[in-house]
Amino acid sequence: MSIAHLALPSPLRHGFDYRLPEGGGELPAGVRVRAPFGRREVIGWLLHESAQTTVPVAKLRAVLAVLDEQPALNPALWQLALWTARYYQHALGDALTQMVPALIRQGEPLRAAPEPLWQLTARGIALAADGLSRAPKQLAAWQVLKAHEQGLTETTCRALAITRDALKALNDKGLAHCLQPTTRDEMTAPSWPNLGLAQPELSLNDEQAVALQALTQAPAGFCVWLLQGVTGSGKTEVYLQHIAHVLRSGRQVLVLVPEIGLTPQTVARFQARFRCPVLALHSGLSDRERLNAWRQAREGRAGIVIGTRSAVFTPLARPGLMVIDEEHDLSFKQQEGFRYHGRDVAVRRAQLENIPIVLGSATPSLETLANAQAGRYRRLELKQRAGGARAPRVRCVDLRGQVLLDGLCAAARAAMTETLARGEQVLVFLNRRGFAPIMLCHACGWQAGCARCDAKPTLHRAPMRLQCHHCGSESAPPRHCPDCGSSDLRPAGVGTERLADALSQHFADTPVHRVDRDSTRRKGSFDALMTAIAQPGPAILVGTQMLAKGHHFPNVTLVVIPDSDGGLFSADFRGPExxxxxxVQVSGRAGRAEKPGTVLVQTHQPEHPLLQQLFSQGYDACAQTLLHERQLMGLPPVASMALLRAEAPHTEAPLRLLSxxxxxxxEDEPLVQAWGPMPAPMARKAGMHRWHLLLKSAERKPLHLALARVVAWLEAEPEARRVRWSIDIDPQELG
Incomplete structure (x- = not known):
């Protein structure tokens, strides 16, 4: 009898033994199986086969079906899954489940049925280059098919913006035909050794040329590059030309971006440049769309895959390069469930695949800078803006004693008026959505609170509601104060909704575009906003951090930051960073074209050392100061850290467990410091009382050895079953 040791989609951090069907032959690790688990059937992963088990034979249940002949993940990705689950102290079965599209973990085949192939006929191959000059769509289709003599599937044609009507027209003219494959073996994965560019490459300045030469002439194999360039320095053009070099060798490229909002514009720019399939992978796609893109990447039919954090696990048939844009961004860290860091997992994957990886940012994380200074990463710098654009002029506006109108001082409004009069655009950055962060009673001072959290719900006006941004609960605003009965209830503070309304009234003849999670909730709304912003003429852009990441607004010459003081006194040690x-990122949206830019930073702390150093000496000098402070305090990246979270409906159970x-x-781990337990910064959230225990060690290995013992202790401790606990390795937020 052959025993299958399986990883199942379960929070339990151990495998499960099952009987395998007889006569099936030895199976490779990583194939999917269907197995009974409790009262349901689940899709699991084969870890290994064995002739022995610790489970009584009579209690062993049988595997219902083996779904694959070959593993779903290649050897490098399989090793990555094992490493990621082990490093982040997460259940392997659950980690594997989250690494693949939903339909794959529901049992869909790894490969779709073979698609027809479109190829040029002999007549089409012999056609002169100007033979379709009066039919531009047919000409574009002919050019693409000519560059891919082995043929393209209809799915790939759609990814290359080739319509079915254009293909049918070529077929009617005898220039192309559709071949129906009879077996999967007739499907050959295309490569792009003679890649033609749909758009010409831009000319590089000296710094860009040096960086590109270093990337393209480096020896093959694993290497981590830090491409640090000031905002507007042309990092993307360096990426594009390096990617072209990789594609010409027939290899694939994986590009990670921090936000879904950046994906469409990045995909559009890459599709405009390259004549190869460029696919997107992010949570905004349907399950079927994600599966189709995953399959194309796995089978080698996609040249470039662009995605958000979870795309780091996308299989590639011929990996050649990984690019992590805005590597510092907090969005790369998964904050719930499987708490991995996309950037760090990407570096480990590049090592396993033996390919280079490029980390790009104008403001690298302190961890990345420390690795570069230690020689583990190779650093390339772009210190000047591309195309002759100049760095914006930054001015701190002292708010002490000034009258604010909807969060803006008189100097900011005057600067906005002058900028709009010149036909230019203004960006106002306020990282607080909604109409107002607080609703209070003007008579007695009562403030509306969330019934389930230690937080104040935000007032929204479209539609009118109080919404907690932490637990998601909503309620209608009260008509009278519950304490004194007064009807004089007022909004306090300013959110993007209120600021946009006020600016629309003050600048009645100027379009105001609000960009936040509320205004971009519907499908296509973000693209519509970006199209409107790109129109010529004056405009005001009001938004949250969605506006601060990687966007190119050539007509924005003034950036106003109404509130910069929140991060100066953060309880999180990462707050200043x-x-x-x-x-720096928000300021970089100003003056990216030929027009000079200005940044106004409103603050009550104009003499604060961080602001003074940041705006006078730049981000590098500020980062070195913060690194020195971290070293003195023994905090990451100098040390390693993990955060244990525990929560329950009553505060006693998590407090006792962590104590x-x-x-x-x-008593038992002298190399690991335990800080706490302490209440979480938000002690009650969604009705649960939350406690933290912070673990720190000067070295990574003792911490992980201790955590392995912690997990074993928690899984065996009856008291731990009364609470919901989790472990966050390398936590990026302590909230």
Missing amino acids: RLAQQL DLAHWLR
Whole structure:
């Protein structure tokens, strides 16, 4: 009898033994199987076969079906899955489940049925280049098919913006025909050794040329590059020309971006440049769309895959390069469930695939800078803006004693008026959506609160509601104060909705575009906003951090930051780093074309050392100061850290559990410091009382050895079953 050791989609951090069907032959690790689990059937993964088991034979259940002949993940990705689950102290079965599209974990075949192939006929191959000059869509289709003599599937043609009507027209003229494959073996994965560019490459300045030469002439194999360039320095053009070099060798490229909002514009720019399939992978796609893109990448039919954090697990038939744009961005860290960091997982994957990886940012994380200084990463710098654009002039506006109208001082409004009068655009950055963050009673001072959280719900006006941005609960605003009965209830503070309304009234003849999660909720709304912003003429852009990441607004010459003080006194030790990155990134939206830019930073702390150094000496100098402070305090990246979270409906259970754990660690793990337990910064969220225990070690290995013992202790401890607990390795937020 052959025993299958399976990883199942379960929070339990151990495998499960099942009987395998007889006569099936030895199966490779990584194939999917269907197995009974409790009262349901689940899709699991074969870890290995064995002739022995610790489970009584009579209790062994049988595998219902083996779904694959070959593993779903290639050897490098399989090793990545094992490493990621182990490093982040997560259940392997659940990690594997989250690495693949939903339909794959529901049992869909790894490969779709073979599609027809479109190829040029002999007549089409012999056609002169100007033979279709009066039919531009047919000409574009003919050019693409001519560049891919082995043929293209209809799915690939759609990815290359070739319509079915254009293909049918070529077929009617005898220039192309559709071949029906009879077996899967007739499907050959295309490569792009003679890649033609749909758009010409831009000319590079000296710094860009040096960076590109270093990337393209480096020895083959694993290497981590940090491409640090000021905002507007042309990092993307360096990516594009390096990617062209990789594609010409027939290899594939994976590009990660931090936000879904950046994906459409990045995909559009890459599709405009390259004559190869460019696919997107992100949570905004349907399950079927994600599966189709995943299959094309796995089978080698996609030349470039662009996606958000989870795309780091996308299989590639011929991987050649990985690019992580805005590598510093917090969005690359998964904050719930499987708490991996997309950037760090990408570096490990590049090592396993033995390919180079490029980390790009104007404001690299302190971890990345520390790795570059230690020689583990190779650093390339772009210190000047591309195309002759100049860095914006930054001015701090002292708010002390000034009158604010909807969060803006008189100097900011005057600067906006002058900018709009010149026909230019203004960007106002406020990282707080909604109409107002607080609703209060003007008579007695009562403030509306969330019934389930230690937080104040935000007032929204379209539609009118109080919404907690932490637990999602909503309610209608009260008509009278519950404490004193007064009807004088007022909004306090300013959110993007209120600011956009006020600016629309003050600048009645100027379009105001609000860009936040509320205004871009519907499908296609973000693209519509970007199209409207690209129109010539004056405009005001009001938005959250969605506007601060990687966008190119050539007509924006003034950036106003109404509130910069929040990060100066953050309880999180990463607060100053996040603030510096945010200020630099937002400031970088100004003056990216030939027009000079100005940035106005409103603050009550104009003499604060961080602001002074950031705006006078730049991000690098500020980052070095923050690194020195971290070293003095023994905080990451100098040390390693993990955060244990525990929560329950009543506060006693998580407090007692973490207290016992902290006592045990202090007794038995001298190389690991245990700080706490302490209440979470938001002690109650969604009706749960939350406690934290922070673990720190000067070295990574003792911390992970201790955490392995912690997990074993928690899984065996009856008290732990009364709470919901989790482990966050390398936490990026302590909230």
